[in-house]
Amino acid sequence: MPVVAKWPMADTRAVVDARLRTAFDTIEEGVDPVLRPSDRADFQANGALGLAKRLGRNPRELAEEVIARAELADICSVVEVSGPGFINLTLADGFLSAQVAVMAGDERLGIEAAPDPSKIVIDYSAPNVAKEMHVGHLRGTVIGDALTRTLAFAGHEVIRENHVGDWGTPFGMLIEHLVDLGEETAVAELSVGDLDAFYRDARTAYDASPTLQERSRNRVVLLQGGDEDTLRLWRVLVAESVAYFNEVYGKLGVLLEDSDVVGESSYNPMLDAVVEDLGERGLLVENDGALCVFPPGFTNREGEPLPLIVRKSDGGYGYAATDLAAVRDRVGRLGARRILYVVGAPQAQHFEMVFAVARMAGWLPDDVEAVHVSFANVLGPDHKMLKTRSGSTIKLVELLDEAVERAETAMAERQVDLDPSERAHVARLLGIGAVKYADLSTDRTRDYVFDWERMLAFDGNTAPYLQYAHARIRSIFRRSEIDHVDPATVPVVTDPFERALTVALLGFAPALGAMLETYSPSKLCAYLYDLATTFTSFYENTPVLRAPDEATRNSRLLLAELTARVLALGLSLLGIGVPDRM
RNA sequence: GCCCCUGUAGCUCAGCGGAUAGAGCACCGGCCUCCGGAGCCGGUGGCGCAGGUUCGAGUCCUGCCAGGGGCGCCA
Secondary structure, three states: OHHHHOOOOOOHHHHHHHHHHHHHHOOOOOOOOOEEEOOOOOEEEOHHHHHHHHHOOOHHHHHHHHHHHOOOOOOEEEEEEEOOOEEEEEEOHHHHHHHHHHHHOOOOOOOOOOOOOOEEEEEOOOOEOOOOOEHHHHHHHHHHHHHHHHHHHOOOEEEEEEOOEOOOOHHHHHHHHHHHHOHHHHHHHHHOOOHHHHHHHHHHHHHHOHHHHHHHHHHHHHHHOOOHHHHHHHHHHHHHHHHHHHHHHHHHOOOOOHHHEOOHHHHHHHHHHHHHHHHHOOOOEEEOOEEEEOOOOOEOOOOOEOOEEEEOOOOOEOHHHHHHHHHHHHHHOOOOOEEEEEEEHHHHHHHHHHHHHHHHOOOOOOOOEEEEEEEOOEEOOOOOEOOHHHOOOOEHHHHHHHHHHHHHHHHHHOOOOOOHHHHHHHHHHHHHHHHHHHHHOOOOOOOEEOOHHHHHOOOOOOHHHHHHHHHHHHHHHHHOOOOOOOOOOOOOOOOHHHHHHHHHHOOHHHHHHHHHHHOOHHHHHHHHHHHHHHHHHHHHHOOOOOOOOHHHHHHHHHHHHHHHHHHHHHHHHOOOOOOOOO
């Protein structure tokens, strides 16, 4: 198939964009064709309008000139100027079928590995030791996991770092509570995952007893001073908590594991060096006994320069020091070319300051990117922020268990005929998938309304809908005699439903690109949902197994199978599994 | 007081400076001798307000209004 070799990428938009770019270049170097999907054609290029304005030319004439200079004959069936100077492009059916054949013949579905792979550190999840994981941790964990999987698929070397809160003043209180409970009782409580009760009881006792407060303060000093017995107790807290986190991660189905835990405490040995470095570069200013750096451009409420406090007046280190040490370590030791922080939006200014200081100190060179992948709040159905100490916090495990239960109930209502073990497995994929997808499908910078009913509803833009579309396709293949379509099949694209599905399939590469460009899983979700609806419409309106002839049948089977593969791959990149039956 | 984020249909959300602002839920109306009805086809309904920039603004700028968050020793 020479026609196939001409377009190695199954990224239709990129091919068209490149052709137009070449044509625009002959008129003026470096003009963006401004290629967009169009209602009136497959694509529209709007670049002629802006260029005409700059050159003082008639936009329609200029658009005509671009068309005349562009090599489009082999990929477009219709190219015309419309309106004030839009170039409307309709792709040639032969081009579409060749492109989709390339995609189908590729294990990676036409997604080329990044030409410039880089080492990326991604910091996400970060629960606190001896504290329950609640819905607030859902977003960071799920978004971080999706980005990790997708960046890795794109060919990058991704290093996960779970920056757990395992250090700081509360640990004096927590260790004393551990002592008061007795180690065995405490371990028993923690190992069953009742971190909430442990923390709450510790806090209650602490608040009520000045003696305990005194002991806690002393304990912090011992902990920071490296007292062996205190450290041992501290390690018990950490180990039990991490074991519990792993259980939650297992339920949630995310990649994080023990070796990814790089808690705040791991930077303790590097903190003195951070201060020394900053001192040597003359960046430190002593202020009321605290060592500060004043990055330019930050002011407090009085309009005075705002410090990043590296060392507190009592000699202790705050989280600014830890975060600086982490940057230094990730770039200096690990060789990260990019660092992603999947952390809530309220910390935006903190990260801006940390990055600014790290740049001033030379730890973060200009060619290393540091990005705060921020996400907004989780709101309750009442649109108020869900806060940890408000009493009515939802434990993450309970949320996940209920999601699975609801999936089971829904399956029971549909009288799904599966054996018990497969049934349980599918319920898990559906329930957990629904929770994850509900979170991922909303723009991460917007507040996310957590609503049981909506999240677990099995219609609309939800994971179960996508999973269902996938299962229906698998059912076609179970029903027919064939496992897979002959990979050499080149689909015929004539029927409007076939055509719409083909165009949708070819949107996969740009959709992944859009997700990675902006670190927005919601873009991939939107694409997958569009693909699923386009497929279902195709499937309802176009006979597949009962196609009029063998060639059409094979062609449609190919489109169906490819749809299933895109759905399965796309969802897996989001951390969501797909059952064959449901 | 200053800074950041958000404001799109009754509700939940898409909209990368371009043509008539799209979905889903809910509501209304069709489709079960037909490959899985957790579905398909169709309908009602909207850019917080006021200016400005632009050939063109939901998108960019300014002001206001509303909600949320942040603003030196908690993380």
